[in-house]
Amino acid sequence: MSEKPEEAPEEKKEAEKVAKTEKRKKRKKGVFSLYKTEKDKVVRLRPTCERCGPGYFMADHGDRYTCGRCGFTRYKLAEK
Numbered sequence: 001m002s003e004k005p006e007e008a009p010e011e012k013k014e015a016e017k018v019a020k021t022e023k024r025k026k027r028k029k030g031v032f033s034l035y036k037t038e039k040d041k042v043v044r045l046r047p048t049c050e051r052c053g054p055g056y057f058m059a060d061h062g063d064r065y066t067c068g069r070c071g072f073t074r075y076k077l078a079e080k
Helices: 009-021
Strands: 035-038 043-044 051-058 064-067 072-076
Touching: none
Parallel strands: none
Antiparallel strands: 035 043, 051 064, 064 072
16 A cells, blocks of 8 residues: 655644735725815826826826826926
8 A cells, every 4th residue: 555644733824824824905986085175275196198088087197197098198307
């Protein structure tokens, strides 16, 4: 008969720890990330799309703004 060496209980626990992955907490995305209130006025934090019109915000990608609806891209000016 072939005998398989059994794993030690400590090795089993370590293997179970590796198998389980920790879930990250998701940030809630919503209207609150697109607007900011200053005194009595509401200020938009991101620009709206020039093609789609008001109501369609552009995504901020570091060096550019991109519309998710139509794909329009506007590059930011490089600061020197």
